[in-house]
Each structure stands twice: as structure tokens, then as C-alpha cells.
Amino acid sequence: MPEGRQIAIIGAGAVGVISAIEALREGHRVTLIDPGEPGGEQAASYGNAGWLSSHSVIPPAEPGVWRKVPGYLLDPLGPLAIRWSYLPKALPWLIKYLLSGRTEARVEKTAVALRDLLKDAPLLHKKLAEEAGVSELIERNGVMHVFPARGNFDGDLGWRIRKRVGVEWLELSADEMRQREPELDPRYTFGVVVEEAGRCRDPGAYVAALANHALASGAKLVRAKATGLKLDGGKLVAVFTETGEIPCDAAVVAAGARSKLLTQSVGDPLPLETERGYHVMIEHPETGPRSSMMASDAKMVVNWTNKGLRAAGTVEIAGLDAEPNWKRAEILRDNLFSMFPKLPKDIPASRIKMWFGHRPSMPDGRPCIGYARASRDIVYAFGHGHIGLVGSARTGRLVAQLVSGKTPEIPLEPFAPSRFL
Numbered sequence: 202m203p204e205g206r207q208i209a210i211i212g213a214g215a216v217g218v219i220s221a222i223e224a225l226r227e228g229h230r231v232t233l234i235d236p237g238e239p240g241g242e243q244a245a246s247y248g249n250a251g252w253l254s255s256h257s258v259i260p261p262a263e264p265g266v267w268r269k270v271p272g273y274l275l276d277p278l279g280p281l282a283i284r285w286s287y288l289p290k291a292l293p294w295l296i297k298y299l300l301s302g303r304t305e306a307r308v309e310k311t312a313v314a315l316r317d318l319l320k321d322a323p324l325l326h327k328k329l330a331e332e333a334g335v336s337e338l339i340e341r342n343g344v345m346h347v348f349p350a351r352g353n354f355d356g357d358l359g360w361r362i363r364k365r366v367g368v369e370w371l372e373l374s375a376d377e378m379r380q381r382e383p384e385l386d387p388r389y390t391f392g393v394v395v396e397e398a399g400r401c402r403d404p405g406a407y408v409a410a411l412a413n414h415a416l417a418s419g420a421k422l423v424r425a426k427a428t429g430l431k432l433d434g435g436k437l438v439a440v441f442t443e444t445g446e447i448p449c450d451a452a453v454v455a456a457g458a459r460s461k462l463l464t465q466s467v468g469d470p471l472p473l474e475t476e477r478g479y480h481v482m483i484e485h486p487e488t489g490p491r492s493s494m495m496a497s498d499a500k501m502v503v504n505w506t507n508k509g510l511r512a513a514g515t516v517e518i519a520g521l522d523a524e525p526n527w528k529r530a531e532i533l534r535d536n537l538f539s540m541f542p543k544l545p546k547d548i549p550a551s552r553i554k555m556w557f558g559h560r561p562s563m564p565d566g567r568p569c570i571g572y573a574r575a576s577r578d579i580v581y582a583f584g585h586g587h588i589g590l591v592g593s594a595r596t597g598r599l600v601a602q603l604v605s606g607k608t609p610e611i612p613l614e615p616f617a618p619s620r621f622l
């Protein structure tokens with residue numbers, strides 16, 4: 202593999218910018234291509250919950266989830282909703298999704314693979330943030346999961362598998378919870394603290410700082426939409442964009458939920474879908490949690506950010522083009538009020554911000570990290586679903602290893618795009 206390659210990285214979200222930093226470290230020349238601002242609102246990397254949860258190893262589909270599908274279709278405001286009008290398009294992906302979580306063994310296989318990808322991620326992010334001069338944006342002081350009852354936790358397959366793949370935690374009784382989180386509604390009577398996890402205080406600002414760091418280290422940024430990859434006899438020669446061709450001898454497809462057309466353009470029809478998610482953010486909130494927490498009943502993460510108290514989560518299957526359903530964000534707001542009853546209900550609308558974005562999701566909950574079939578000059582790095590911020594740190598290193606022709610630092614078989622082809 203030639204040294205010092207000219208690499209075009211398509212997409213400047215968390216995955217793209219960290220891939221750029223790591224590729225520069227390997228001695229390559231890098232051009233980042235994105236029509237939007239790195240770290241801008243168009244990217245999932247902007248509005249996510251900011252959890253650096255190295256224990257988020259359980260894929261979304263678990264055994265028996267198919268029984269819930271009618272509910273997903275009937276309740277457009279539920280934690281997971283499927284829009285009727287989009288069902289025919291989503292069906293092939295949904296079938297793969299249900300099958301991938303059919304047995305405990307399949308879920309565990311994914312958990313083992315994701316543990317490799319995510320282990321040490323908070324530390325890797327801390328180091329990247331230090332390099333980029335924004336160390337204060339990454340904190341490594343654990344996260345909390347809160348449950349209405351201990352039974353919700355004990356009966357959960359995900360936590361049993363987490364234990365088997367080496368995740369450790371601290372369990373909190375109702376009293377211990379009260380001491381740690383006095384503002385939390387007393388209906389939560391059991392908690393779990395995962396001390397190895399971390400969080401980001403402003404994901405958009407973090408990605409923007411990483412992009413600036415890549416540019417200061419020699420990368421170029423082209424503000425354009427990539428439309429395809431130009432091969433000549435199995436060798437990559439350029440990336441097509443709406444404003445012309447960008448010559449290169451390697452490319453990384455890291456365009457998040459919009460990567461599908463690019464992989465199709467080189468003959469890889471991969472089952473990438475968007476799991477749309479929302480956030481609501483209260484600026485200068487009167488109260489809130491002391492730690493960052495996930496509520497098992499509301500299926501949302503509550504995280505302090507530099508811009509305010511952010512609640513993010515839930516899933517809507519409705520494609521890339523449908524208008525957002527802001528009622529889903531209002532539910533996150535109402536859940537926040539119910540979790541923290543001392544938050545005044547009459548907070549002016551000007552202090553409440555809402556956002557929606559596209560998780561790039563593969564049906565089995567594992568990203569695609571590996572070469573295109575048409576050429577090893579093309580590396581795929583997308584499909585991180587719910588774990589793309591935390592997973593971006595090691596993914597960037599893996600991308601740099603792949604473009605350099607080095608042996609990847611973790612086994613990539615579970616992430617091979619070819620598993621779907």
C-alpha cells in the first residue's frame with residue numbers, strides 16, 4: 202500500500218473528522234468533503250445526547266421484539282414509532298433488524314464486537330479533545346441509568362449480557378439514589394452507575410474543534426456534496442461532487458445516514474436506514490440532575506451541555522425526507538418535566554430548543570467498517586446508529602489503519618460490509 206496517499210473523506214461528522222485526524226497521523230494527505238459546516242446541525246453528531254457510553258454494546262433489536270411491532274405502527278408518539286407511509290420502504294431493513302436480534306446468541310455476538318469497538322472510548326476521546334484544545338468538553342466521571350423498580354433492571358437481557366462482556370457497575374438503592382439525585386422524581390427507586398463511561402458537554406462544538414484541528418494539521422475542506430466515486434480499472438481516481446471532481450487515490454465514505462447512494466454507486470447496496478431521533482434542550486434550567494442519566498421508562502438520556510439541559514432519544518422510522526414530528530420532541534420535554542418535578546412548567550418557549558436528526562443505522566446494530574467490494578481504495582465507515590459519537594474514536598483509528606494497509610487493531614469481521622452482500 203503506498204504511503205502518503207491522497208485521501209478524500211466524504212462527510213465531516215464525528216466519524217469523518219476523527220478519520221481525518223488519524224489519517225493525517227499516518228502521513229496521508231486529506232481532503233474533507235461536506236456540504237455543511239463540520240459539527241453543524243445537519244449532522245447527527247451535532248444533536249446527539251453526548252453519551253460516551255463504552256457499555257452501549259446491546260443492539261436495538263432483542264429476542265421477541267417482533268411482538269412490539271404492531272405497537273410501533275399504532276403509536277406515532279411511542280419511544281419507537283414506524284410511519285405507515287414509510288413501512289413498504291423500511292420493510293426489508295425491518296425484517297433484517299428483527300432477525301438480527303432473534304436469539305440471545307446473536308445479541309451477544311454483537312455485544313462482544315461492540316465491546317471491542319467501544320472499550321476505552323472515553324479515554325480516546327479525552328486524548329483527541331486535548332489535542333484539539335477542547336479538553337473541557339469531555340468528562341470521564343460515569344453515567345447513571347435510573348429505573349422505576351429493580352425488577353426493570355433484573356429482568357433485562359441487555360444488562361445480563363453486559364456483565365458477560367466485562368462491563369462493571371455500581372447499584373444504587375432508593376435511598377442512595379435520593380442522596381445522589383435529590384431533584385429526581387421519587388418514582389425512580391433503583392439506579393446503576395457505570396463509572397467507565399464519559400460524556401461530551403457539546404457534541405457539535407467538539408466535532409467543530411476536531412475539524413479545525415484536522416485543518417490546522419494540514420487537511421483541506423471542500424464544501425460540496427459528493428455524488429459518486431470514480432474508478433478506473435479497480436483504482437480510485439476521484440470523488441464526484443456537485444461542483445466537480447476531487448482527485449484522490451483513496452476515499453472514506455463517512456456520510457452518516459446519507460452514505461447509501463455512495464455505496465450503491467460502486468455496486469454495494471447496503472441496508473442503511475435512518476433511525477430518526479430528537480432532542481429538546483432547556484437553556485439555563487432552574488434545576489436538573491447532578492449526573493448524566495438515562496431513564497429506562499422514557500428511553501431518553503438527560504445530559505448537561507454547555508448550552509443547557511438536553512434530553513435526547515427515541516426512534517422514529519420515517520426515512521430521510523419526511524418532515525419532523527415535533528410532538529415527539531415535546532414528549533421528551535414533558536418527560537423531562539416529569540423526571541424533575543421542580544422544573545417550572547412555564548419556562549418560556551424561547552428557552553426551549555428542539556432538534557431532530559438521523560442516526561445512520563444498520564439492522565444488526567453494528568457499523569460498516571471495511572473495504573468496498575469494487576476496490577480496497579474505498580473504505581466504508583458509517584452505520585454507527587446509537588453509538589456513533591462514542592464509537593467514532595476507534596473507528597477513526599481503524600479507518601487510518603485500513604487506508605494504510607495495516608492490520609486493524611481489533612477484528613473487523615463483525616463489521617465487514619460484506620455481511621450484508
Ligand SMILES: Cc1cc2nc3c(=O)[nH]c(=O)nc-3n(C[C@H](O)[C@H](O)[C@H](O)COP(=O)(O)OP(=O)(O)OC[C@H]3O[C@@H](n4cnc5c(N)ncnc54)[C@H](O)[C@@H]3O)c2cc1C
Pocket residue numbers: 211212213214215216217234235236237238239240243244245246247248249250251252253254425426427428455456457458459460477478479480502513514515558559560561582583584585586587588589590591592
Ligand atoms: C437523538 C440522538 C441521540 C444520540 N445520542 C448518542 C449518544 O449519546 N452517544 C453516541 O455515541 N451516539 C449518539 N447518537 C448517535 C450519533 O449521533 C451518530 O451515530 C453519529 O453522530 C454518526 O456520526 P457520523 O459522522 O457517521 O454521521 P453524521 O454526524 O450524521 O455526519 C455525516 C456528515 O456527512 C455529511 N454528508 C451527508 N451526505 C454527504 C454527501 N453526499 N457528501 C458529503 N458529505 C455528506 C453531512 O452533512 C454530515 O455532516 C445519537 C443520535 C441521535 C439522533
